[in-house]
């Protein structure tokens with residue numbers, strides 16, 4: 001995978017999509033606050049001449065990002081400060097332990113695309129985790145049965161880094177489940193190579209249940225190459241789940257979400273979470289108020305079978321679990 005596969009300048013994408021010059025100039029200014037990155041392959045799915053395209057709207061820098069809005073912060077889930085575990089022990093860098101029995105490793109900042117609403121947009125580093133230190137720490141935490149690899153995007157790690165990570169995880173006999181959160185099959189499916197599947201298989205051969213959670217926000221993300229890639233995961237019989245962020249102007253509509261969840265199910269993916277936006281500075285314009293979200297959730301219950309309706313939740317720093325927005 002070479003850097004030429006990505007567009008990192010809004011001017012290039014704007015010209016490709018025939019966007020107005022004043023929008024491009026504004027986007028160039030705004031992107032100084034957070035990196036801009038869109039895979040060329042994804043850009044090919046975007047409708048030309050409109051900023052309202054649901055894929056473009058997730059990645060295009062908007063002036064709204066520059067507004068300071070009360071309640072929005074650089075680290076909305078307090079991940080940089082809540083770094084002590086229940087026993088008050090300092091955790092190694094890149095490791096989070098929010099919930100009972102599960103720990104999370106932020107693998108790196110290498111995402112296939114940079115989402116403007118990302119709750120880690122101000123905190124994602126590029127440094128790779130020190131797996132030796134993390135494994136040494138976890139050796140003393142046998143109550144952790146599930147390790148979550150998040151990011152950035154774990155599948156954006158170099159193959160040798162992933163190999164190292166899996167090597168250490170394989171040595172943790174009490175870890176029964178490894179959950180990988182990724183947008184790669186959706187944003188840049190060709191990067192999920194047969195070599196990666198070999199690595200997944202190796203982990204599975206060490207008695208680890210491997211679970212994938214795909215981040216999907218709109219049915220237009222399910223292009224034929226993405227669908228084929230998801231079907232590859234399905235053929236390998238991995239449990240597949242999705243999570244979706246409720247986003248103003250992108251998927252704040254029960255019909256759109258119902259289409260997304262139905263298509264996911266056809267590919268073998270169970271809709272798992274519908275997330276209320278985490279209040280990260282620069283993303284307030286994406287927020288759908290809770291009351292409106294509840295109405296959308298209620299409509300979903302009316303038009304879909306219950307097994308296709310994900311849990312509508314919010315994450316609260318320090319809480320023992322995600323909070324259902326009933």
Ligand code: SF4
Pocket residue numbers: 111112113114115117118119120121151152153183215
């Ligand atoms: S961590 Fe996820 S939400 Fe954030 S930029 Fe990467 S792919 Fe997007």
